[in-house]
Amino acid sequence: MSAGSAVRSMLLDVLQTAFRLFPWPTEPGLRTVGTPDASSPVLVTCNYDLTVRRLLGALAGTDAWVVVAPTSGINVWCAAAGGHMSTHQVVSALKTCGVAERVDHRNVILPQLAATGVLALDVFRRCRWRVRFGPVSADDLPDYLATGEKTDAMRRVRFRLRDRLEMAAAWAAPTAILLGGLALLLRPEWVVPLTLLIGAMAIAVFTLFERLGRHRKVLLAALGVAVALGCTALAGGGPAALVAAVAAPLFLTGVLTFDYAGSTPTEGGSHFEERKWTIQLDPERCEGVYRCWEVCPEACFEKLEDIRKVELAHDERCIRCGACVVQCPKDALFFQDASGTRIEPAVIRTFKLNLLGQRKIDAGGSP
Numbered sequence: 001m002s003a004g005s006a007v008r009s010m011l012l013d014v015l016q017t018a019f020r021l022f023p024w025p026t027e028p029g030l031r032t033v034g035t036p037d038a039s040s041p042v043l044v045t046c047n048y049d050l051t052v053r054r055l056l057g058a059l060a061g062t063d064a065w066v067v068v069a070p071t072s073g074i075n076v077w078c079a080a081a082g083g084h085m086s087t088h089q090v091v092s093a094l095k096t097c098g099v100a101e102r103v104d105h106r107n108v109i110l111p112q113l114a115a116t117g118v119l120a121l122d123v124f125r126r127c128r129w130r131v132r133f134g135p136v137s138a139d140d141l142p143d144y145l146a147t148g149e150k151t152d153a154m155r156r157v158r159f160r161l162r163d164r165l166e167m168a169a170a171w172a173a174p175t176a177i178l179l180g181g182l183a184l185l186l187r188p189e190w191v192v193p194l195t196l197l198i199g200a201m202a203i204a205v206f207t208l209f210e211r212l213g214r215h216r217k218v219l220l221a222a223l224g225v226a227v228a229l230g231c232t233a234l235a236g237g238g239p240a241a242l243v244a245a246v247a248a249p250l251f252l253t254g255v256l257t258f259d260y261a262g263s264t265p266t267e268g269g270s271h272f273e274e275r276k277w278t279i280q281l282d283p284e285r286c287e288g289v290y291r292c293w294e295v296c297p298e299a300c301f302e303k304l305e306d307i308r309k310v311e312l313a314h315d316e317r318c319i320r321c322g323a324c325v326v327q328c329p330k331d332a333l334f335f336q337d338a339s340g341t342r343i344e345p346a347v348i349r350t351f352k353l354n355l356l357g358q359r360k361i362d363a364g365g366s367p
Contacts, residue, residue, distance in 0.1 A: 025073025080117030083352030083363035224249025
């Protein structure tokens, strides 16, 4: 890579990390890594530019075909949950990119986090490609491709410090632009301290929020107010600045934690309609296909290989992503509320979530 390309890539990383809440499309189609031949693996991903570039970087040193599906420039998990990365997009990409003429097999590896939207059985029915779901993280792909095995660690989603700081930046950047722009018009001298406060509180949200317990919003707001008031007093701020030092952290706590659950892989989205429902397993229907075990990002399932079934061993981890429900070919999994009302698998497969967390988007899943 030339120096100019390296600088451009670095700037794109910074920009797309700061504004990753917005679509960043790249051209769909076929990419090559190394010098792939007819036996090389075929992988499918979204057309979110940051994801594609990171995937190609993670695969450096291997030979592979990468099919970039048209997903409206949205990352894999969000695109799959929202109907932008569905069976249709994957099948269309495999049929039109030309990879079928370049390989002598019909095995394709999809990101594990695409399992909420892409029905593996339908992909096979419609274009005869057999789907395997690879690791959650692209960093694990070289080991996965080398061994053909997906370890427990590869199956579980991680929220590492790097990921937390990236999400802090993604919330802080647009918030700072909006509030900083307003401050620039009204009180220009507040722009820098306000921007620093936004950055600090965003980092605190994504690194400390989960550890603050039941009253975490109150504690976070109190911490923000204490720091802002102390800094303002030390700087000799007047009454208006002191009032702002109280109001700003309170407002920022509401903004930055508004969809904390939906911005992390550790909790189900706070606004979507199934957040109070629980996953249920019908052991009579289960035949030990193990698709649920393969795709669950929280490793909620354990194999019972002696009786060829699965056990919902860690239901407390469930984030209600629906991947297990979508992929189970025996319809042995479903959502249920406290009153016994069920959401059938056909609904989860067919209707995806809109921005308000409602299952209104028809993604054309198999009933």
